[in-house]
Amino acid sequence: xxxxxxxxxxxxxxxxxxxxxxxxxxxxxxxxxxxxxxxxxxxxxxxxxxxxxxxxxxxxxxxxxxxxxxxxxxxxxxxxxxxxxxxxxxxxxxxxxxxxxxxxxxxxxxxxxxxxxxxxxxxxxxxxxxxxxxxxxxxxxxxxxxxxxxxxxxxxxxxxxxxxxxxxxxxxxxxxxxxxxxxxxxxxxxxxxxxxxxxxxxxxxxxxxxxxxxxxxxxxxxxxxxxxxxxxxxxxxxxxxxxxxxxxxxxxxxxxxxxxxxxxxxxxxxxxxxxxxxxxxxxxxxxxxxxxxxxxxx
Amino acid sequence: xxxxxxxxxxxxxxxxxxxxxxxxxxxxxxxxxxxxxxxxxxxxxxxxxxxxxxxxxxxxxxxxxxxxxxxxxxxxxxxxxxxxxxxxxxxxxxxxxxxxxxxxxxxxxxxxxxxxxxxxxxxxxxxxxxxxxxxxxxxxxxxxxxxxxxxxxxxxxxxxxxxxxxxxxxxxxxxxxxxxxxxxxxxxxxxxxxxxxxxxxxxxxxxxxxxxxxxxxxxxxxxxxxxxxxxxxxxxxxxxxxxxxxxxxxxxxxxxxxxxxxxxxxxxxxxxxxxxxxxxxxxxxxxxxxxxxxxxxxxxxxxxxxxxxxxxxxxxxxxxxxxxxxx
Numbered sequence: 126x127x128x129x130x131x132x133x134x135x136x137x138x139x140x141x142x143x144x145x146x147x148x149x150x151x152x153x154x155x156x157x158x159x160x161x162x163x164x165x166x167x168x169x170x171x172x173x174x175x176x177x178x179x180x181x182x183x184x185x186x187x188x189x190x191x192x193x194x195x196x197x198x199x200x201x202x203x204x205x206x207x208x209x210x211x212x213x214x215x216x217x218x219x220x221x222x223x224x225x226x227x228x229x230x231x232x233x234x235x236x237x238x239x240x241x242x243x244x245x246x247x248x249x250x251x252x253x254x255x256x257x258x259x260x261x262x263x264x265x266x267x268x269x270x271x272x273x274x275x276x277x278x279x280x281x282x283x284x285x286x287x288x289x290x291x292x293x294x295x296x297x298x299x300x301x302x303x304x305x306x307x308x309x310x311x312x313x314x315x316x317x318x319x320x321x322x323x324x325x326x327x328x329x330x331x332x333x334x335x336x337x338x339x340x341x342x343x344x345x346x347x348x349x350x351x352x353x354x355x356x357x358x359x360x361x362x363x364x365x366x367x368x369x370x371x372x373x374x375x376x377x378x379x380x381x382x383x384x385x386x387x388x389x390x391x392x393x394x395x396x397x398x399x400x401x402x403x404x405x406x407x408x409x410x411x412x413x414x415x416x417x418x419x420x421x422x423x
Numbered sequence: 424x425x426x427x428x429x430x431x432x433x434x435x436x437x438x439x440x441x442x443x444x445x446x447x448x449x450x451x452x453x454x455x456x457x458x459x460x461x462x463x464x465x466x467x468x469x470x471x472x473x474x475x476x477x478x479x480x481x482x483x484x485x486x487x488x489x490x491x492x493x494x495x496x497x498x499x500x501x502x503x504x505x506x507x508x509x510x511x512x513x514x515x516x517x518x519x520x521x522x523x524x525x526x527x528x529x530x531x532x533x534x535x536x537x538x539x540x541x542x543x544x545x546x547x548x549x550x551x552x553x554x555x556x557x558x559x560x561x562x563x564x565x566x567x568x569x570x571x572x573x574x575x576x577x578x579x580x581x582x583x584x585x586x587x588x589x590x591x592x593x594x595x596x597x598x599x600x601x602x603x604x605x606x607x608x609x610x611x612x613x614x615x616x617x618x619x620x621x622x623x624x625x626x627x628x629x630x631x632x633x634x635x636x637x638x639x640x641x642x643x644x645x646x647x648x649x650x651x652x653x654x655x656x657x658x659x660x661x662x663x664x665x666x667x668x669x670x671x672x673x674x675x676x677x678x679x680x681x682x683x684x685x686x687x688x689x690x691x692x693x694x695x696x697x698x699x700x701x702x703x704x705x706x707x708x709x710x711x712x713x714x715x716x717x718x719x720x721x722x723x724x725x726x727x728x729x730x731x732x733x734x735x736x737x738x739x740x741x742x743x744x745x746x747x748x749x750x
Contacts, residue, residue, distance in 0.1 A: 139652050146547055147556070153544075154563045157624070160578055161566075163588055180591050223472060230466035237455040242466060246473055252731045254480025255723030256684075256703075257710040261486075262479045278476050281469070311461040340571035343685050347711055358573045365577025366689050390581060394574050401569050409562055412569075416628045 161402075168192055168391035172384035191385055192392035202396060205357035208272075212356050213338040216276045220334040221327065223280040228289035229315050234298075250283045260347060274348035275341070275356070282337075285330050288415070292326035293319055329415035332408055339401065357397055364393050487721035492714075509721035518705060526701040530679045532615045538675060540619050541626030542668060546660065548627065549634045550652075561631075564624025576689035579617050580604060604690060607698040614686070614699075633667040634660065673741045677734035680726060702726045 163182055167175055171187030178186045196202055231243050253259070259278070268274040296319060304314050320327065342358035349355060368386075456463060483497065487510075490503045513519055544564070551557040567575075582589040583603035594600045603609045641659045650658065684703035691699035700708075702722065710719025 136651065142652065143550070143552060146550055147553075150547065150551065150556070150560045154560055156620070157563050157567060160582070160620075163582075164578065176586065180595070181588065223469060226465050227469040230462050230469060233459070233462050236459050236462060237452060238463070239466075242470060245470075245478075249473060249477040251734055252481070252727055253477065254483050255720055255727055256706050257716050257720045257723065258480035258483030258486070259476070260711065261483055261716075262476065266475075280472055280476075311465065315465070336569060340569075340573075342571070342573050358571055361571075361573045361577065362689070365573065366580065390577065394577060398570060398574055401571075402566075405566060405569055406562065409565060413565070413628055416625075417632050 164391050164394050168388055168395050170388060172381075172388045175388060176384060189388070192388035193396075195385060195389050196392045196396050201352070201355075201360045201363075202357070202393070204353060205355055205360040208354060209339060209357040211272070212275050212341075213335050216279075216338045217331055217334045219276050219280055220282070220285075221331060224282070224286045224289050224330060224334075225315070225320065225327070227281055227286050228293050229311075229319055231286075232290045232293040233311075246283055246286070263348060269348060270350045270354070271348075272354055275338075275344055279344065282334070285333060289323070289326060289330060292323045296322050325414075329411050332411055333415060336401070361393060361397050365390055484720060484724055486717045487724045489717055491717045493716075505717075509718045510725065512718065513722050513725065518700075521697065522700055522702045522705045525698055526680055526682050526703075528698075529611055529614055529682050529701060532611055533618055534675055534679070536615055537619050537622070538672065540623045542630055542664075544623055545627040545630035545634060545664075546656065548631060549660070561624070564627070566624070567621040568625035570621065572685050572689060575617065575621055576686060579613060579690065583609075583613060604692065605694050607695045610691070610695050610699045614690070618686075629671065630664055630667060633664040637663040669741065673737050677737045678730070679733060681730050 166182055166185045169188055169190065169192070170178075170182075170185045171189045172191070174186035175182075227246070231239050231246070233239060254262075263269065263274055263278055268277065300318055300322070301314050304318055309317065340358060342356065342362055345356050345359045346362070349359070485497055485502075488504055488506060489497070490505050490508075491497060496502050548557050548560065551560070570578075581587055584590065585600050585602045587603075590598070590600050590603060603613060637660060642655055645655050645659060680702065682701045682703060684701070684707045687699060687701055687704040688707060691704065703726070706719050706723045706726070709715045709722065
């Protein structure tokens, strides 16, 4: 086929398009990358020089690690990191357990009530009680200002569960039947057959749930009061969006510190995003696979 | 019960009577539970989860028709029902038109500019001759999707300040330097452009997947017939991904009145409420910041009902027109 294509003469218009396409894609990559690049070089710039600089920045304006020393000395950043890691690990484990149980149950055939339960589950994708009633339920359960409020209410993403159910429904019946004939219970079938066979899908969901917990801030902002339980994203919101700098409020903010606060914002972005940026290239293909799986109708 | 039926099968009359009961709903349900109790046990925590965290809040919608506040009963004697008071208040308030207009403006602008972008990107990526280059480009354009909303909005705020890098670059083209997030006219463009920046690559994946399934023989046949690249794109490539485009479009139109609150409340401020405040951010502010529980729930319910109706209608249309539907 490739040979066939080469035989066909390529017209000048087509060649022009190909060149344009390659250049356009290059330009697009720059647009995608430059904001990150800017944040990196701004974070190691000297605050005063950065503020004085006008236009695009192609190299650090001066050089200083000052912002990073401040960020890494900030106990809130470390508390946030610790909390976020807890929420990611505990939350994802709980998500996967609940999602797998739900998907397994709903993918079984010949039961009287799975259809009713499926309708009940899918309906929640299209209609919900809304923000205040959900908040009141969580508070009514005594989960307000509890770490559990970030783990339990979001235990199952129905969308992810449907991906999982589709994967489990695709496992050949013969595998399960032979195990059942040998006297295996459903839990044994689930753990010995279904989970190992659908591991690629589970891996994708682990990534989805994990990134979801890492990036999540809204539930934390409405359910948590005690700052020692805050995930990293909530501290980030204080620093980036609400421009709160505790260090500055304590001491009388000198001009140097006010300037440093600017580069600190950039350094904080880097510190908080580095794990994602480092892991992303290795995990990219799994994320992409997830989109493909999800696009198939469940 | 099923066992009894089997034992008394000797007497013809008895068996007939039991036959009816054996197939009654209750009897079948009991047999089903006996046979599959393990699966129902597995589903028990799941059903409990949905009942508590999805269906209990639906019951809580009752407060939209009450003057509820913490400590007051939601049901029974202590509940103070006020009928449609909160809905009337909302519809007759100045906020109703404002949040409705802003929600529609933001949605429709996102649809017009944001919807075609990933399709065009996918078509262009598909035309790249070097597959290695294409893969490299893909890796880079997917990246912004993984940045958290807080960081994305933090970057936007830093970049569009009066001294921000985007403001400064625009000022080269005669743009008056200013904090762009304080200018009500600029909120929608900022919202839409940043959405495209962070979502275009990720959104293209689904179209790229559809493009890989296009039969290559069609192109060969077209080339023999003398069709150029442009004609091939119009007559072969596009028709092949039209079903995907339709499904995506349906899902987007069904969500035309659901602009999420997260990005809005991270970016907006009082100065630009006139163009930035949408239904969901209004519900959030009224309910959780100003503790106007019942009123906020009423506004939220209005939004949920409209959204549900929109999805249903759009889905109905699509299943008749194109035989593709969500349910």
